[in-house]
Structures are given as C-alpha cells and as structure tokens.
Amino acid sequence: MTVPHVILSGIVGSTAYGLAHEGSDIDRLGVFAVPTAELHGLHRPKESHVSTRPDRTLHEAAKWCRLALGGNPTAMELVWLPDELYEVRTPFGDELIGIRSSLLSASRVRAAYLGYATQQFRRLEAKAAGPVTEEVRRRTAKHARHLKRLCAQGLELYAAGRLTIRLENPQEYRDFGERVADDPAVALPMLRAHERAFDETASVLPERPDEAAAEDWLRRLRAHLHADVTNGN
Template identity: 30%
Template sequence: MNLAELRQSNHLLLEGISGSRAYGLDVPGSDTDYRGVFILPKKKFYGLYYTDQVNSATNDEVFYELRRFGELLCKNNPNILEMLNIPSDCVVYRHPLFERFQPDDFLSKLCRDTFAGYAITQIKKAKGLNKKIHNPQEPERKTPLHFCYVVKNQGSQPLLNWLAENQLRQEQCGLVNIANMRDIYALFYDHNGDLGFSGIIQKESANEVALSSVPKGSSPMAILSFNKDGYSTYCRSYREYWDWVKLRNEARYQNTLEHGKNYDTKNMMHTFRLLDMAAEILSEGKVIVRRLNREELLAIRRGDFMYEDLIAKAEEKIAHINELYETCTLPDTPNQEKIEALLYEVREEFY
C-alpha cells in the first residue's frame, strides 16, 4: 500500500497536522507535516505482506498501521504520544474508534528517556556541529606520510619536511621494523632507485606504511616513527566531517552561519521543546503539544542566545527532569496488556 492507495481507501483512523504547525512554532515558509494511523484492509493484513508504515519520500507525510502504532505506543514514542494529544485545530480526520485511545492511559516514566533522551542526543549533535564548524577538514585527504616523523638531534622532524630538506623522494625509501619498538622503523634510502624499495607508502590511498627488503649490512639513514593512532583518529574525523557535509541541509547550514552562533538553531529549539515536554509529563501527567512559550522557543531558533548559555540551561533542565523522575507517580512503563486489548477490539470492530 502506498500513500495514494491509502488516501483513496476508507481505512484511516486518524490524520492530523504535526510538526511546527501543531507546536505553534511555524514561521513563514514552514512545511506542513501530516501524521496518522490507518488499518490495513483485512485481506492485506492476513496476507503475506504486512505494511507497517506508509510515508512520502520526504517523510512530511507518515502514517502508521494500527499494529505499528501500538508497538510505538508501548515505547512511549514522542511522535505517537503527540498524535494522541494533537490540538483540535490540527485534526483533519478522526474515526470514532480512535477515541478509545485516551492519552492519559499510556503515559509512563519511560517518557523521561524518550523525550529527554532524544533531546540529549540533539545536544550532542549541536556540540558536534559546533566542533565541525570550528574544525573543518581540508578536502584533500592526508596520507600516513603526514603522520610520520624522523629523529633529529634530541627531537623529531615531520617526515615531509625532512624529505624536502634533503631533496629525497618517499618512493625510494625503504622501511624495516625495529624489534620491540611499536611503529618505529629504520629508514633506508636507495639513491639509484635500483634496489626495489617499496617506498614509505605504495599509493596515496594506503593506510599503512610499507616495508621493504633491505640488503644486509646497509646503514639506515634515519629512524622513523609512524603516529598510527593519530592517523586513525584523523581518518575517522575526516570521514565524519565529509559525510556530514554530504548529508547536511544546506539551507539550514547557511542559516547557522548567518546568525553566527555556530549551532543548528532549529534543532536547539526542538531540544528545549522536548525537555519542557518531558518535565510536564513527569510533573503534570500531560502531553502539551501546543507550546505556551512560543516566543522563547522562536528566540532560540533566531539565534538570540549564545551556544554555551543554551547548553548550560539545557543541562539544568536535564537535572530537574531527573529530580522529577524520582517523585513521579506514573507507572514505570505503559500497560501493554491494555494496548493489546485495544488493538484487538478496534481492529475487530473496524473489520
């Protein structure tokens, strides 16, 4: 089943506007997102191919099959709990059977982890973005040569500087392991280029230094150290940085640069929204979708606050949420038996 088939059928239980418009945080140009719940036609449900979710390519329209809805409800998934508490002006369609799912019946202390836990991942993401902006990686990937050093007097010298200073080529170098010395090598040089040395690296894409067969009695020209751990750390950072560049939302990134605060303001706004919602659930037993502190949250989105101040404030909220968790009277987890019974009753009556 796809979106077109779903909309042509009569199998919707709920369709509503979600995201920024439901939160009351929409601004000019904001997208309109839709979330909902549906029941598969009886033949498809009992057949070979179960469809648990139907969504658009951009995920601005997402509909969950009743069973998948129940599974996520058992986990206190924020998107699912928000659908149960959708503001009345955002309801596009609600089947009478869906009224059996009363929001207060499914809240539990698990919401601390699902709401605040996700917010914490967004804080880490904001920290990572801040780090990436301040520590960009050059497009040209470094090789092990950039992490090699030769002994010079009582210190060391970068290999590439040493080669240039002595007018030597890395391709004519030969390395031999030095026993009991990790990543330390004797470096030999073939001035005539006829000894068949492997070079320090054999190709630009190499991740290891190369070893060579050196004639007995040859004297090393230098002692070389390969900072292998440093090279591995660099490769991971390089890969993460350029994967991020490839996948980032360029419009949002440019907005981040324009306001000069070096964090994704939209992500940070939703981080605070989630933290506030987690606190409200634990203290009041309610999921409040339409945010009452709209102006404060939009100020975060505009970049009115310094990154360090927001991180400090978020950490205070997390500490407060943990305190609320200790005194919260909600059950530890949702009542799965009740959810299962509702899934059975609603599906049976619908069919």
C-alpha cells in the same frame, strides 16, 4: 499517497507547536489499519507510509501502539493535539485518544524525551563544529528549539501526566534558538537543568504502561475490519 483505513490524522510539528514561520513545511502524522485478512498472508504488510509534498507519515495501528508504549515523543503528539488540528478523526481514533494516558510510564517517558533531546544537542554540536554558514546557523537554531521543547514537554508529561502541544510562549523558544546559534555552549546547561529536574520530580505516571488497554483497542479494531469484509463492506 492514498492509504485506506486512516483512523486518526492531524497536523503536527512546528505548526502544532506554534513555531512555524513563513515557508515552514506542514507535517502530518496519522494512524491507519491494515485490513485484518492481510495480516494472515505470507508477507507482512507495510507498517509505515511516508510521503513528501505533502509531508505525511502514517503508521499502522500496531506499530503506532508500540511507539507510544515506548514513550516516543513524535507518536505521542498525535493523541494530544488541539481539536482543530485533527483532519481525520474516526470513532476508533477517538478511542485511541481516550486511552492515551494508559500508554504512559514514568521510565519510558523520561528515557524517550531526554533521549530525543540529547540527540538534538548532539546534532547542534556537530553543526557548530564545522564552518559556520547561514545554513548551519539556521539548523543549529532549529535543533536548539527542539531540544528546549522536548525537555519542557517531556517534563510536563512526566510530572503532570499531560502533554501541551501548543507552546505557551513560542518566542521564548525562538530566542533560545538564536542564542544557541550565537553560542552553542548555551544549550548544555539547559539540558543538564532538565535532567536534574527529572531527578528531583515525583512522577504521576506508573512505572509501566498499561499494555492491556492498547491490546484491547487493537484487537477490537482488527475484529471490526474483519467483520466489515465478512459482511461485504
């Protein structure tokens, strides 16, 4: 899959968290920009490109901004990666990293991270309700790891305004996954504890994100690509 005007892209997922094992897929996430002239046509350009082998998701710049402003955990990962995990990093990508904190808000971070964590809990509950095979056990452990990670990363972002992608103690998350695979009831107290922690923690984030920062960045990107075409580049 060749997508023009990729402005920021990197390795995300289990590799970035430090949870990858032998045989794990390498997930990539990125942002691309549709040529400005294509935005004026009858049909809207495609906003996302998803491929497998390699596993890569690219969101158009405006869509990525909407996701980030909504607190989407997957989108937010991209602008908090360790430097060595970026594979494409343009000046506009650097600018996007530079405004990452402006895109955050307390209510949306809380809702998004706890919402995604709850989805993981529902998935492991559903897996546990059926016959317990080795595959079910593996999937249950995976959902549990993601549940714990989302809770921990979301609370850090909410409380401190920063997101640490590389987990400090990956083994702790693996062990938690195995305990939940043995007894799914272990997961609920952890989720409830983090819900209480959000309730009891004062957030450093504003109540609303700074949409103007994203709007300014996006308009300058559109103007830059329009100028490239006008100048024959």
